[in-house]
Amino acid sequence: MEKTGRIKRLDPIVAQRIAAGEVIERPSSVVRELIDNAVDAGATTITVAIENGGLDLISIMDNGSGIAPDDLPLCCESHATSKVASVDDLYHLSTMGFRGEALYSIAACSRVTIASSWHGQSPWSMTVDNGRKEEPVPGGPSTGTKVDVEGLFKFIPARRNFMKRASAEAASCRAVMVEKSLAFPSIEFRLLVDDSLRVHFPVTNRKERVLDALATDKNLVRSETMELTDHAGRFDLYAVCSTPSTFRSDRSHIKVYVNNRPIEDYALVQAVTYGYGEMLPGGSFPYCYLFISVDPELADFNIHPAKREVKLRNKAEIHHQIVEMVRTQVRRTIPRLRGMMQEDHAADVQSDVQPELGASPRHQGERTADTHVASKHVTYGYGSASGYSPAPSSVAEALKNSGKPADFCWFEKARDFLQKSGTSSAVTIKADRTAADATTWIPENASEQDFTYIGQAFSLFLIAEKDGDLYIVDQHAAHERILYDEIVSRKDIQKLMVPLSFDVDGDVDEYLQQNSHLYAEYGIELTRPDERQWEIMTMPALGKPVEKQVVDFISHHCGDMTELDKGLYAIIACHSAIRDGDTLDKMAAEEILRKVFAMAEPRCPHGRTFLVRLSQDELRKSVGRT
Incomplete structure (x- = not known):
């Protein structure tokens, strides 16, 4: 009988290469898998070296426990692993790897040489050339394991042709190494690209490791970051994140780790942004590196080939706890006026956090456009639209024109000022409005104010003394917040x-x-x-x-x-507020300060903190007095 069937068993080499494509997508996939193996071996030093973006060579050396000579032939077998022995073990995973397919997949599409010393014994090495094993031979490092991967995808041109430029592949390898290093600050990491040392992370603590990693992208000073911690039953939370004064326009620096594995989970990233809430400008996001330690029985990583996804049985609980941790602990870093701090937060306010007073990255451009020529100034006095008018010739005149508080008509000032001032030159607003056009506000206890106005610095900051502390207030941001509160209350x-x-x-x-x-x-x-x-x-x-x-x-x-x-x-509110470079008279400045000192949280509508409080002790220490 003539055979008509068309289904055939694949050649083992062909099957290997098809399977390899699911795990090994590019050189950085090799780096990721081999770093996981080094971590599981208990390494305290991991060195990665790549050539031509990793396509010619990827070499990873560690000082871990090594591989026993009898285990070398099994390393590159399909589903061969020392980390899982039964189905039950999948629910108690404590290692980074567990499937036993990484080396098998790598060896199917490259020439792999594994040289290892088992606990300092005589080293042995073995080579697998694109799926074809060679016999183990003596030789190798005296400690740990060294894996060389040569000619990745050399015999799979369809995959190799889709690789990017060497520089792009090298950058991807670097990103993977940095990502992995964040979870293991107790391990020293090195990356060499074409024999040049590009990254070196010494052993440190987790916060310092995050700062080291961020330094390769953006230098964050220590005062712009904070540590958050929380414990809830069967999981722990730890985060290194930015203060509300520092933010980005995207979520690229919100990273989530579950049991030291970097994962992609929008819901958990969203929990971080929910926690910051209105403490950040709209459309802005923090730097946050969140590490979740959860009972292995509650997590399943056996989903994504690269283990980028996880199923959490108590995900809703974790989500809620992240929001609460970020919301409560980040809020405590916002400087509050003495006497207005909430009792349950007062003891935890971090005195070493110095919020950034300059314009945020998002608004530097508009501030530059609004900067006034140094030789010209806008002078605001007491009692105009939005609470400010051209400076009166005397206090008596200001009081005479005040009358009863009128409707909030800040937009009149906005129209006149913005039309006349343009974007780069300043004007002086003339006192040609009647009292009926103005909004004035005379506080009931004006004669009993509890602060002393010292003056204005650089036509930018208002300086006052209150309760033994020195306060420096950003005049534009403060006025902006005052206007904003009145607008939204209407x-x-x-x-x-x-x-x-x-x-x-x-x-x-x-x-x-x-x-x-x-x-x-x-x-x-x-x-x-x-x-x-x-x-x-x-x-x-x-x-x-x-x-x-x-x-x-x-x-x-x-x-x-x-x-x-x-x-x-x-x-x-931003376009209607007084600007950097505008000169305020004493009464106008004091009115701003009165309203600022009545706020629970001194933040502009964009989320930026506009007040710095310096204690007398801090000032004494800064000049060497005790």
Whole structure:
């Protein structure tokens, strides 16, 4: 009978190379797997050397326990491992590797030479050339194991042709080594690229290791980072993260480790961002390296070939605990005014954290554009729109014009000031408004203020003494926060006589169709007269000058609706506040300080801390006095 079947058993070498493609995608995959093996061997020093991006050579040497001569032939066999013996062992994993397929896969697509000394005994070595084993021979390092991987994908041109440039592959290997090193600060790591030492992490503690790793991307000073810890039943949390004054525009530096394995889990990354909440500007993210130690029985890593995913039985509990840990402990680093600290937090405030007073990376550009010419100044006095007016000729004149507090009309000042000042030159606002146009605020206990205003520095900072401490306040950010609080507290809605029309692109059009009802909660009624065309019928009674900002925000916003007040209102307040370089008279400065000292948390709407408190002891120590 003639054979008609078309199904055939694959040649073992072909099957090997197909299986290898699932585990070994590029040179960095080899680095990842071999570092895991070195860690499991108890190494305290791991050295990685690569040539031509790892395509020509990847060499990894460690000082671990080594491999017994009798085990060498089994190293490159499929599913051969010393770490798992039964199914039950999968639920009690304490090692980085457990499948027994890493060396098997690597040896299927390269020439691998393994040389090892078992606990200092005579070393032996063995070579597997693209799936074909050679006999073990004496020789190798006197301590630990050395694995050389040569000609990766040499006989798999379809895979090799998809490799990137050598520099890109080397960068990927470096990223993997840095990622692995963060979980094991007690191990010394070295990376050599084409015989040049590129990375060296000495033995240290976990926080220092994170700072060392960040130094290869961005230098974070010690005062910009903090350690968070928490313990809850069957899991522990530890994090090294940035203070709210330091942030990024993406999540690339929020890293999560579970039992020392780096994993990709959006929910846990989201828990970190939830914890920071409004302490960060909208669309900004912290630096955070989160390490979760969980009972192995509650975690399953046998999902992803690279072990990048994990199933956690108590994930909801862990998520909640991360949010609470970050929220409560990060909040304590925000400087608070003496006497206003919450009792349960006062003992934990970190005095060594010095928030950054300069503009955040996100807003440096706009600050630069708003910087005024040194020879010109805007002088604000007491009692104008938004609480500030051109400086009166005397205090008596200011009090005479004050009257009763009028409606909050900061937008009048914003319109006049922004129209006249442009972006780079300063103007002097003339005192040509009537009392009816101004908003003034005379505190009931103005004569009993509990601070002493010292003066203004660099037309940028307000300096005051209070309760034996020295306070330095960023005038722009402080005024911005004052305006923001008053804007969001207003509930007045105005119906526009002429609707504001604007066009949007397809994505925003679809987004608004789904979320226009949510804008109504903020007093913004939207209608859609035509495809990709929208009209604003009502809006908060913030004044005519904000119409452009409202339209610009809505026509480009496709994010979380909770960002509306943080985004739109913060932008309005920012453009309406006094600027760096503006000169304030004593009464205007004191009014800002009164409101600042009444705040529970001195942060601008963008999340940046704008106040530094220096104790008398700190000042004495800084000049060598005891």
